Amino acid sequence: MAGETRASLAPDDLRGSHGPARHHLLTSLFGTPDLHRLAVYREHGGYRSLEKALKEMTPDQIHAEVKASGLRGRGGAGFPTGTKWSFIPKDVPGPRYVVVNFDEAEPGTCKDRYLVEHSPHLLLEGACIAQYAIGSHQAWIYIRGEYDRPYRMLVEAIEELRQAGILGPRPFGVDYPLDVQLYRGHGAYICGEETALLESLEGKRAQPRSRPPFPAVKGAWGRPTLLNNVETLANLPWIVDHGGAEYAGFGVERSRGTRLLSVSGNVQRPGVYEVELGVTFRHVIMELAGGPPPGRRVKAFWPGGSSAPVLPESMLDVSTDLDELARVGSMGGSGGVIVMDDSHCVVKAARRLIRFYAHESCGKCTPCRVGTNWAERTFERILRGEGTVADLQILDHVQDALQNGRCLCGLGDSAGWVIMSTMKHFREEYEAHALRNQCLAGECNVQRVGAHA
Amino acid sequence: MALSKHAIEEIKALPQRFPEIRSAVVPALDIAQEELGYLTPEAMSEVASLLQVDPGYVEGVATFYTLFHLEPVGEHHFYVCTNLSCMLRGAEEICEHIRRRIGVSREREISADGRFSYEEVECLGACEFAPMMRYAHAYHYELTPEKIDALIEAARSARPASARAGVIDRPESQEAEQGHGR
Numbered sequence: 001m002a003g004e005t006r007a008s009l010a011p012d013d014l015r016g017s018h019g020p021a022r023h024h025l026l027t028s029l030f031g032t033p034d035l036h037r038l039a040v041y042r043e044h045g046g047y048r049s050l051e052k053a054l055k056e057m058t059p060d061q062i063h064a065e066v067k068a069s070g071l072r073g074r075g076g077a078g079f080p081t082g083t084k085w086s087f088i089p090k091d092v093p094g095p096r097y098v099v100v101n102f103d104e105a106e107p108g109t110c111k112d113r114y115l116v117e118h119s120p121h122l123l124l125e126g127a128c129i130a131q132y133a134i135g136s137h138q139a140w141i142y143i144r145g146e147y148d149r150p151y152r153m154l155v156e157a158i159e160e161l162r163q164a165g166i167l168g169p170r171p172f173g174v175d176y177p178l179d180v181q182l183y184r185g186h187g188a189y190i191c192g193e194e195t196a197l198l199e200s201l202e203g204k205r206a207q208p209r210s211r212p213p214f215p216a217v218k219g220a221w222g223r224p225t226l227l228n229n230v231e232t233l234a235n236l237p238w239i240v241d242h243g244g245a246e247y248a249g250f251g252v253e254r255s256r257g258t259r260l261l262s263v264s265g266n267v268q269r270p271g272v273y274e275v276e277l278g279v280t281f282r283h284v285i286m287e288l289a290g291g292p293p294p295g296r297r298v299k300a301f302w303p304g305g306s307s308a309p310v311l312p313e314s315m316l317d318v319s320t321d322l323d324e325l326a327r328v329g330s331m332g333g334s335g336g337v338i339v340m341d342d343s344h345c346v347v348k349a350a351r352r353l354i355r356f357y358a359h360e361s362c363g364k365c366t367p368c369r370v371g372t373n374w375a376e377r378t379f380e381r382i383l384r385g386e387g388t389v390a391d392l393q394i395l396d397h398v399q400d401a402l403q404n405g406r407c408l409c410g411l412g413d414s415a416g417w418v419i420m421s422t423m424k425h426f427r428e429e430y431e432a433h434a435l436r437n438q439c440l441a442g443e444c445n446v447q448r449v450g451a452h453a
Numbered sequence: 454m455a456l457s458k459h460a461i462e463e464i465k466a467l468p469q470r471f472p473e474i475r476s477a478v479v480p481a482l483d484i485a486q487e488e489l490g491y492l493t494p495e496a497m498s499e500v501a502s503l504l505q506v507d508p509g510y511v512e513g514v515a516t517f518y519t520l521f522h523l524e525p526v527g528e529h530h531f532y533v534c535t536n537l538s539c540m541l542r543g544a545e546e547i548c549e550h551i552r553r554r555i556g557v558s559r560e561r562e563i564s565a566d567g568r569f570s571y572e573e574v575e576c577l578g579a580c581e582f583a584p585m586m587r588y589a590h591a592y593h594y595e596l597t598p599e600k601i602d603a604l605i606e607a608a609r610s611a612r613p614a615s616a617r618a619g620v621i622d623r624p625e626s627q628e629a630e631q632g633h634g635r
């Protein structure tokens with residue numbers, strides 16, 4: 001990659017859904033050569049939606065289409081986007097901001113990077129439409145610091161837009177100034193949490209704020225702020241172009257449209273796939289991603305990033321409908337589908353995730369700071385072959401203490417769910433490890449020690 | 454080590470980009486680290502005085518974010534993802550291989566020749582290419598021992614950088630400058 005030139009910014013190493021398909025609302029053009037160039041994006045109809053929004057629609061009309069679309073946030077919580085927009089006060093004078101959450105640090109999640117590397121202008125067009133819709137003239141994209149290539153692509157795309165006058169005082173000749181700025185993160189998962197992100201943007205340590213006030217009312221630099229995920233905003237050009245009703249024609253019940261799922265782990269074709277909401281995980285994992293390696297079975301999958309409670313193989317027919325996932329005790333989360341096959345140990349996987357949450361805890365609330373560390377040490381003991389019944393009780397205890405609003409932000413809950421869901425579905429693996437020094441998957445050292453004893 | 458004139462100018466130009474001066478702290482630390490390789494206490498004080506904020510505040514911010522190094526790292530530093538998707542596809546073996554090849558016993562230890570180090574990091578958002586790492590401002594995908602060997606070989610045969618700024622390939626640092634400039 002050394003010496004990478006401007007021309008070679010176009011990625012040729014992307015894997016997932018490409019090209020036309022009825023349900024490819026975001027990705028139909030992906031794979032078009034040089035789609036990241038403004039000229040190419042415009043040749044394929046790019047920025048037509050922004051022009052239409054500015055010239056033919058009022059902000060209220062855009063808002064109505066977004067509501068009609070049924071779109072729900074793709075960042076993690078699945079909150080209805082139209083409803084979130086309505087929390088932005090209309091009558092407050094002074095600046096207001098659109099903030100794009102491109103922190104993408106949820107383990108197993110890589111869809112926003114995929115989206116921006118394919119089509120940076122798709123995000124920028126969405127961010128511009130959002131500015132107009134909420135009466136803002138300034139968007140900030142908070143991009144994680146490790147994303148070097150997406151950052152450079154956005155820098156160039158923004159420059160192209162400035163030169164074309166689409167960012168500036170009079171986009172498409174309309175007297176509505178638009179601008180987009182970039183802000184690079186510096187390696188902290190908690191920055192993805194919306195209020196921590198705002199703290200970080202303001203130059204502080206990224207510790208979540210207590211709410212209310214919500215960012216819609218008092219967000220970046222104390223101003224009304226709309227904060228949305230990359231993929232959420234990237235849907236806006238399509239919705240403005242085709243109308244909210246047509247968008248709502250995709251998907252099921254309260255999960256409308258399509259979403260990007262990044263499938264990783266033990267599958268033969270890891271990649272980012274755009275699916276219509278409502279398809280099953282069996283379709284996603286076994287068909288799109290090619291299933292586990294030959295001779296292996298799926299043991300477990302995390303349906304929405306590491307923060308979504310794990311599900312066992314027997315639940316592969318659960319659908320991607322957000323409400324159905326909630327009913328079975330998990331969630332749609334960030335769309336990061338992590339697949340683990342039967343050669344891997346659930347206890348070891350849970351230990352790795354708990355280490356992540358312990359490391360990323362911002363330290364502001366005691367149950368999270370202390371609980372994640374305690375859990376991590378307990379996992380270490382169990383995996384060293386020193387586990388006891390007491391350790392399993394500790395884990396039971398800690399997972400409970402982390403959940404149910406005892407912590408200020410979702411990170412604490414997520415850590416609790418890792419323990420809770422892995423113990424619920426794979427109790428026997430925990431017991432074998434903690435009580436008999438056996439690894440049922442045959443992956444961990446304790447088992448080898450035990451086998452020779 | 455003090456910051457160069459150029460870096461100082463860049464840092465002074467930062468606050469105008471933001472509604473509030475504090476937002477410039479992290480980008481300023483970025484410029485300092487890019488130049489010095491890691492953040493020395495002096496560099497942090499210098500940033501504080503350039504931006505007219507409290508030095509303790511700057512240090513508090515610098516210690517919060519993992520991309521800031523408060524101690525030296527090797528000239529070639531590998532950020533290897535070891536989170537779940539990468540672990541399931543062999544990240545542990547990759548780390549072990551790197552340790553062996555650069556002759557260190559743990560992460561963040563610098564190789565005897567001072568040129569290499571590695572660090573185990575959390576998910577880098579490229580899980581579909583697991584196992585992967587970030588090195589020299591680029592992602593390296595689907596790592597194998599052979600790929601690691603090739604990168605280390607290429608790094609060894611390149612001339613050691615005398616000044617830190619020379620470590621990064623020109624096109625990259627131009628990009629970085631462009632980024633800071635806006």
Ligand SMILES: Cc1cc2nc3c(=O)[nH]c(=O)nc-3n(C[C@H](O)[C@H](O)[C@H](O)COP(=O)(O)O)c2cc1C
Nearest residue numbers: 073074075076101104105192193194228229232410
């Ligand atoms: C610990 C934590 C990390 C999060 N990380 C991200 C992230 O990386 N990207 C993201 O879009 N949302 C993330 N979220 C969710 C955001 O707080 C927020 O709900 C979301 O960005 C809102 O956008 P949406 O409504 O478009 O989904 C995270 C939440 C928590 C609690």
Ligand code: SF4
Nearest residue numbers: 362364365368407409
């Ligand atoms: S739950 Fe954890 S990460 Fe969230 S605010 Fe509390 S300590 Fe910080």
Ligand code: FES
Nearest residue numbers: 534539576577580
């Ligand atoms: S788990 Fe390694 S890049 Fe996501």
